[in-house]
Amino acid sequence: MLGHNRKMTGAECLADMLKGYGVTHVFMVPAVLRRTFAEMERRTTIKRIHTHGEKSAAYMADGYARASGKPGVCMAQVIGALNLAAGLRDAWLAHSPVIAMTGGREPKSKFRKVYQEVDDVPAFEPVTKFNATVDDVARFPDMVRQAFRTATSGTPGPVHLQFRGNEGQIDLEEAELEPLVEEQFGRVPPFRPAPDAASVNAALKALQDAERPVIVAGGGVRASGASAELIALAEALQIPVATSLNGKDTIPGTHPLSVGVVGSYSRESANRIVNAADFICFIGTETGGMTTHFWAVPKIGTPAVQIDIGPETIGRNYPLRVGVNGDAKVTLAMMLKAADRASAAKRKSWIAQADKICGEWREKYRAALTSNAVPIRPERLCYELTAHVPDDAIVVVDTGHAGMWMGGMFDLRSPRQSYMRSAGHLGWAFPAGMGAKCACPERPVVVFTGDAGFWYHIGEIETAVRWGINSVTVVNNNGSGNQSKRGFDRAYGGEQTEQARELWTYRKVNFARIAEDIGALGLRVESADAFPAALAQALAANRPAVIDVVTDIDALAPTAVT
Ligand SMILES: Cc1ncc(C[n+]2csc(CCOP(=O)(O)OP(=O)(O)O)c2C)c(N)n1
Numbered sequence: 001m002l003g004h005n006r007k008m009t010g011a012e013c014l015a016d017m018l019k020g021y022g023v024t025h026v027f028m029v030p031a032v033l034r035r036t037f038a039e040m041e042r043r044t045t046i047k048r049i050h051t052h053g054e055k056s057a058a059y060m061a062d063g064y065a066r067a068s069g070k071p072g073v074c075m076a077q078v079i080g081a082l083n084l085a086a087g088l089r090d091a092w093l094a095h096s097p098v099i100a101m102t103g104g105r106e107p108k109s110k111f112r113k114v115y116q117e118v119d120d121v122p123a124f125e126p127v128t129k130f131n132a133t134v135d136d137v138a139r140f141p142d143m144v145r146q147a148f149r150t151a152t153s154g155t156p157g158p159v160h161l162q163f164r165g166n167e168g169q170i171d172l173e174e175a176e177l178e179p180l181v182e183e184q185f186g187r188v189p190p191f192r193p194a195p196d197a198a199s200v201n202a203a204l205k206a207l208q209d210a211e212r213p214v215i216v217a218g219g220g221v222r223a224s225g226a227s228a229e230l231i232a233l234a235e236a237l238q239i240p241v242a243t244s245l246n247g248k249d250t251i252p253g254t255h256p257l258s259v260g261v262v263g264s265y266s267r268e269s270a271n272r273i274v275n276a277a278d279f280i281c282f283i284g285t286e287t288g289g290m291t292t293h294f295w296a297v298p299k300i301g302t303p304a305v306q307i308d309i310g311p312e313t314i315g316r317n318y319p320l321r322v323g324v325n326g327d328a329k330v331t332l333a334m335m336l337k338a339a340d341r342a343s344a345a346k347r348k349s350w351i352a353q354a355d356k357i358c359g360e361w362r363e364k365y366r367a368a369l370t371s372n373a374v375p376i377r378p379e380r381l382c383y384e385l386t387a388h389v390p391d392d393a394i395v396v397v398d399t400g401h402a403g404m405w406m407g408g409m410f411d412l413r414s415p416r417q418s419y420m421r422s423a424g425h426l427g428w429a430f431p432a433g434m435g436a437k438c439a440c441p442e443r444p445v446v447v448f449t450g451d452a453g454f455w456y457h458i459g460e461i462e463t464a465v466r467w468g469i470n471s472v473t474v475v476n477n478n479g480s481g482n483q484s485k486r487g488f489d490r491a492y493g494g495e496q497t498e499q500a501r502e503l504w505t506y507r508k509v510n511f512a513r514i515a516e517d518i519g520a521l522g523l524r525v526e527s528a529d530a531f532p533a534a535l536a537q538a539l540a541a542n543r544p545a546v547i548d549v550v551t552d553i554d555a556l557a558p559t560a561v562t
Contacts, residue, residue, distance in 0.1 A: 220284020
């Protein structure tokens with residue numbers, strides 16, 4: 001391959017490689033890899049999105065990756081490296097393929113108290129699958145390939161490359177370089193390993209024998225693009241489907257076999273049905289605390305099978321009848337092919353029971369979902385979003401109360417809609433939604449966040465306006481982080497003092513005015529009936545939009561049932 005005597009700079013090589021992998025945007029705070037940015041301008045159409053903080057740059061790259069399946073690239077110079085590492089934590093928790101590039105240390109000035117330096121590499125260790133330094137320009141091609149290969153392969157996840165020089169100035173150096181790209185690793189999944197047939201047959205037999213089985217589908221089904229196969233198998237065998245929060249868009253909430261999100265930020269019907277099941281088929285879920293409400297739903301000991309691309313997760317939390325190691329789409333297709341459809345008949349009364357439980361949930365929350373109360377009830381806001389979010393929208397949801405409200409009360413209506421959620425970080429959704437919009441400019445992006453979450457990266461409104469990143473952000477604005485209310489009640493031994501409210505309340509602010517001042521469309525909604533028109537106006541605006549919805553500070557989301 002080499003020996004062509006064609007020298008190029010690291011910057012030229014990196015720009016060519018990012019283009020070759022299909023990267024369309026990079027997210028960063030300068031100054032890092034400056035020469036590479038100059039080469040990107042000359043040699044590619046990659047957009048260099050200059051943000052107001054490294055953490056939001058990482059969240060944008062994460063949103064880009066989760067929306068498209070293509071690695072999201074974010075960058076920081078040495079002094080911003082730990083801010084970037086902090087931003088990788090959500091991508092790590094959500095198994096999102098993010099590639100972080102930072103400036104690093106020069107051997108000649110190490111340990112001499114050079115300006116701004118600490119050894120950043122260890123900080124990336126707990127939030128990456130591959131954490132490496134590029135110290136010689138000759139290593140650009142193979143290290144960049146390894147970054148893409150690792151981020152996308154197996155269970156996807158973030159990687160980090162530190163380039164020599166506090167601003168990555170190694171990119172100025174020249175060598176004989178081959179900017180070879182393996183396009184296969186430009187998107188998840190690069191491989192679809194087929195499981196062992198005997199394990200598939202054993203899992204299928206156990207599932208078919210069960211009278212009250214449930215499938216729990218997670219983010220692995222989403223990463224594999226296996227929704228259609230999941231739904232087809234559930235229909236063929238007549239099995240209800242619950243999802244993890246990360247797998248919420250693997251089956252529309254309006255599908256007759258969908259029972260909702262199971263676990264902590266969940267829907268009561270899903271938890272009740274999973275706990276009434278005699279058999280669980282986990283697929284593409286690591287059976288973590290959030291999905292199982294700390295292993296109470298289902299109870300440990302419930303007979304189960306688990307299907308996953310990552311062998312290390314199979315059986316981690318639940319003793320299994322059968323473990324199946326393979327890609328979700330391939331495995332589900334194999335199961336579907338061998339499925340005994342006649343076995344569905346014995347599940348008639350189970351399906352009727354599941355329908356009844358779902359109906360009871362709807363009845364229980366009907367009044368809240370359709371409430372005209374002022375200030376607005378968040379349940380009603382979720383109900384309006386279910387009805388009015390476009391058929392091909394990407395819905396991006398923050399954590400805290402936003403995660404609880406939307407996880408439990410919102411339904412996707414179409415298999416063309418996507419749902420992405422913060423894996424735990426308050427403030428993730430607004431920048432992640434911007435990244436999603438960069439990745440899929442032709443699709444509407446609707447972000448749902450609380451005001452507590454929106455404050456984190458509010459400066460990025462300016463980035464959205466500057467770059468024309470036209471996502472729509474719905475702010476559930478109750479002037480507080482009121483998910484914390486219950487916790488402080490407990491801490492104060494039952495009921496908190498009036499002064500304790502200073503621990504979780506904020507000033508009342510009109511975010512629509514702030515958005516307008518920065519150049520976005522700002523709309524304020526004070527009555528629920530006005531929301532659909534505001535959403536329609538925001539979606540049609542052709543500029544970034546913030547819908548400030550004034551909601552009830554006393555509205556607390558229901559907690560998980562066990
Ligand atoms: C980075 C980060 N820090 C702290 C938390 C803990 N946390 C969870 S919810 C919450 C308060 C926000 O409450 P919420 O009711 O979601 O806000 P609102 O919807 O009222 O804006 C906090 C501080 C977190 N999830 N992420």
